[in-house]
Amino acid sequence: MPHYNKYFDQELQDLKETVLRLGGMVEEQVSNAIQSLMDSNLDLAKSTIDLDHAINKLEVEIDERCIDLLALRQPMGPDLRFVTTAMKIVDNLERMGDMAANICERVIDIAAEPRLKAYLDIPRMADIAKEMLKDSLDAFVTRSTELAQKVRLKDDMVDALMDQIFRELLSYMIEDPKAISRATRIMFIAKYIERVADHATNISEMVIYMVEGRIVRHTEPEALNLPDKGE
Amino acid sequence: MSRMEQAIDELEGTAVIARNVNFYYGIVQALFGVSLEIKPKQITAFIGPSGCGKSTLLRCFNRMNEVLLGTRLEGDILVHGTDVYREGTRLETLRKRVGMVFQKSNPFPMTIYDNIAFGPRMRGIKDKSTLGEVVERSLKQADLWHEVKDRLNNHAQGLSGGQQQRLCIARTLANEPEIILMDEPASALDPISTSKIEETIQELRNLYTIVIVTHNLQQAARCSDHTAFFYMGRLVEMGATSRIFQNPAQKRTEDYISGKFG
Numbered sequence: 001m002p003h004y005n006k007y008f009d010q011e012l013q014d015l016k017e018t019v020l021r022l023g024g025m026v027e028e029q030v031s032n033a034i035q036s037l038m039d040s041n042l043d044l045a046k047s048t049i050d051l052d053h054a055i056n057k058l059e060v061e062i063d064e065r066c067i068d069l070l071a072l073r074q075p076m077g078p079d080l081r082f083v084t085t086a087m088k089i090v091d092n093l094e095r096m097g098d099m100a101a102n103i104c105e106r107v108i109d110i111a112a113e114p115r116l117k118a119y120l121d122i123p124r125m126a127d128i129a130k131e132m133l134k135d136s137l138d139a140f141v142t143r144s145t146e147l148a149q150k151v152r153l154k155d156d157m158v159d160a161l162m163d164q165i166f167r168e169l170l171s172y173m174i175e176d177p178k179a180i181s182r183a184t185r186i187m188f189i190a191k192y193i194e195r196v197a198d199h200a201t202n203i204s205e206m207v208i209y210m211v212e213g214r215i216v217r218h219t220e221p222e223a224l225n226l227p228d229k230g231e
Numbered sequence: 232m233s234r235m236e237q238a239i240d241e242l243e244g245t246a247v248i249a250r251n252v253n254f255y256y257g258i259v260q261a262l263f264g265v266s267l268e269i270k271p272k273q274i275t276a277f278i279g280p281s282g283c284g285k286s287t288l289l290r291c292f293n294r295m296n297e298v299l300l301g302t303r304l305e306g307d308i309l310v311h312g313t314d315v316y317r318e319g320t321r322l323e324t325l326r327k328r329v330g331m332v333f334q335k336s337n338p339f340p341m342t343i344y345d346n347i348a349f350g351p352r353m354r355g356i357k358d359k360s361t362l363g364e365v366v367e368r369s370l371k372q373a374d375l376w377h378e379v380k381d382r383l384n385n386h387a388q389g390l391s392g393g394q395q396q397r398l399c400i401a402r403t404l405a406n407e408p409e410i411i412l413m414d415e416p417a418s419a420l421d422p423i424s425t426s427k428i429e430e431t432i433q434e435l436r437n438l439y440t441i442v443i444v445t446h447n448l449q450q451a452a453r454c455s456d457h458t459a460f461f462y463m464g465r466l467v468e469m470g471a472t473s474r475i476f477q478n479p480a481q482k483r484t485e486d487y488i489s490g491k492f493g
Binding site: 001002003004005008074075076077078079080081212213 | 449479486
């Protein structure tokens with residue numbers, strides 16, 4: 001339903017599209033970071049690190065735009081929830097961008113050393129994390145709390161994989177102390193991926209707030225049962 | 232009403248009760264089955280588009296609508312438990328209990344002091360020192376004392392618009408009302424005077440029950456505890472102000488506060 005002021009509508013739409021553009025950039029960065037790890041592709045790792053500044057720049061731009069909207073339009077109700085959610089989403093996206101760059105830095109660190117067997121469950125964990133990121137952004141666009149809840153539930157899988165990877169890396173290190181340097185960096189990478197999943201979870205929780213006005217952070221994911229809004 | 236009765240009423244948590252109120256201007260119905268409760272010593276804002284009935288309901292609380300011919304009310308209005316439409320209700324007494332501040336400041340054509348002392352004098356207070364105390368206390372509560380204390384005998388119309396409005400608030404306070412109704416009290420004022428009025432309203436919280444009608448949504452959001460949204464003569468939704476402005480339950484409320492149509 002449109003606002004009385006069509007320019008306000010346009011500003012909200014622009015904001016949404018820009019958040020999605022940032023989301024797309026972050027998705028690509030995370031993908032490239034994982035790819036550079038799998039292929040030991042140093043060029044890809046370096047170019048990914050170089051692109052992080054573009055994400056930072058866009059994040060600041062969106063932040064300023066949100067502050068402008070709050071100051072100049074004084075949005076209320078769903079608009080207020082949308083703008084404040086957008087601010088928090090871009091904050092999380094920017095952090096994910098940092099994680100992608102951090103993964104690439106570790107990829108460069110370990111490139112000189114022999115590869116440590118296969119990367120255990122890291123590809124699986126990365127797939128889930130990327131899917132969570134994509135779904136959280138889809139939930140934002142489509143205002144789907146159902147999809148947002150699914151993302152929240154998946155975070156437990158990522159955490160479980162993280163624990164498993166940690167145990168396996170630990171046993172490598174016990175068996176072969178020479179592997180400690182590599183194994184530690186792999187552990188970092190696993191942790192970065194796990195953080196990406198955490199940020200995707202944060203985004204999903206904010207989407208639930210945006211749609212329903214309910215703050216679900218720091219609570220267990222649950223089935224949703226809210227009454228419909230009356231006409 | 233005795234102190235005890237009032238205390239009981241406050242414990243029960245209502246200053247005003249409107250029960251199934253229909254209101255008519257001649258054959259035009261302005262309110263349709265409105266029921267709500269106003270919490271004592273808190274600030275309640277009435278919002279809604281022009282013609283939604285918010286001012287009409289406000290004026291029902293002290294029967295101010297009756298100055299217009301051909302008006303009619305069905306249902307009950309209870310002020311601290313008393314049915315104000317009961318036969319034999321003295322309007323002067325009612326309007327002393329339920330004071331009112333209007334959109335346009337309307338100081339009497341007399342001095343600042345006399346404006347404030349007017350009500351108390353009507354009630355028979357003649358003692359100079361008592362009157363002086365009432366004037367000082369009322370002006371202080373309305374946050375005007377420091378600006379006018381040295382010129383109490385100046386003509387009230389020499390004050391600025393915002394000061395005049397605070398004078399009118401002080402004049403209402405001098406009658407020691409239980410409830411203060413404010414109909415767009417700051418809509419004709421500049422932002423600084425508006426802030427002053429809003430600050431005054433906030434300072435009167437906990438002392439008086441205040442009901443404010445405003446078209447300024449930010450004002451309702453800033454200075455009220457509860458907000459009631461009216462549309463086409465009906466109460467659509469009433470609740471805690473922070474909830475109404477962040478997450479209203481009704482679609483109509485949501486559209487109105489976010490400036491949407493359809």
